[in-house]
Amino acid sequence: MGFKRLRSSRRGPGVITVREIARESGVSTATVSRVLSRSEVVSEHTRARVMAVVNRHHYVPHGLAGSLASRRSRQIGIIIPTIANSIYASCTQAVNRVAQQAGYTVLVGISEFSPEYEAELIRRFLERRVEGLILTGVARAHELYQKMEHNGVRFVITWKYSNDCGWPVVSFDNYKASAMAVEHLIGLGHRRIGLICGRSDLNDRALDRRRSFEDTLRSHGIAPDPELIFERDFEFDEGRDATRRMLRHKLPPTALFIANDIQAVGALIECRESGLSIPADISIVGFDDLPIAQYVNPQLTTVRVPSEEMGRLATETLIAGIRRRAPLKSIELSTSLIVRNSTGPAKNARRRGSKRAQGSGK
Secondary structure (H helix, E strand, O other): OOOOOOOOOOOOOOOOOHHHHHHHHOOOHHHHHHHHOOOOOOOHHHHHHHHHHHHHOOOOOOOOHHHOOOOOOOEEEEEEOOOOOHHHHHHHHHHHHHHHHOOOEEEEEEOOOOHHHHHHHHHHHHHOOOOEEEEEOOOOOHHHHHHHHHOOOEEEEEOOOOOOOOOOEEEEOHHHHHHHHHHHHHHOOOOOEEEEEOOOOOOHHHHHHHHHHHHHHHHOOOOOOHHHEEEOOOOHHHHHHHHHHHHOOOOOOOEEEEOOHHHHHHHHHHHHHOOOOOOOOOEEEEEEOOHHHHOOOOOOEEEEOOHHHHHHHHHHHHHHHHHHOOOOOOEEEOOEEEOOOOOOOOHHHHHHHHHHHHHHHO
């Protein structure tokens, strides 16, 4: 059933009203209000009947009475998975800076990598009548995208560039960035390479980085060893533990690609405390180029990602779309490999080079 009446000029087409929910549910508007306010005086049968209509039409109740007249909250929301990684903080700070200059307030939600809690955060932000949302990654229920679009809330996806997702994206390509790091290690003669990354079941960015690692190895005729691949949380100790396990392998790696600088620093510390010389015995490449990367010893080779630029452009794109009511355009950002002291030629590659030099001198 479609409804032509709109709640406001900026809302999506067919947004249903409380009166129409009541009519379709066969209850009073007061009962609908009780259900939406989670009152306990409504029977479960009635609640289920009303919520079936609410969910079918992606209805979101008003959360800000003060914004009802103009339908302009002057608020945007950003949802990030964690504040434990400072890379998200730099992006969020850039979002806040641009939004403030444009006269907007930023609401920040932290999902803790939980799809269920992220869905709840999106619902709460829609109730607060945010005018736009900045999201992390693409992987979420299609129903959430429908709910945002149905309620006329613009959104931009960050941290995962995708040509075929169908949504506006402002990000870099995790797959390309990871391939650059692995190619660097292979170019140094490394063939026994381990991987530490985030949990790919909860993080589509980690999935891209793992896929890229495995595909790049195979493209050079190198079979990825499952015993040298670890998916862990973004913590120093997790990086240390995964590295410790790889070093105990009967054929330990000569190089590590660690798709997060926090884990990479943990791995670097574990290697040093295990008596290994970096990069003489083992090379390490991180991902993000956090400030700590240039202060550890040795300095960390890593992939630099444009976190601040991404936050700035995502916010500018979102606010421009809100004001002009125009389609949002996707923007692909570039990354770069910052080569420092934690990577060097593999031992066997150095030996081959030495033999070639000796042969040429005879």
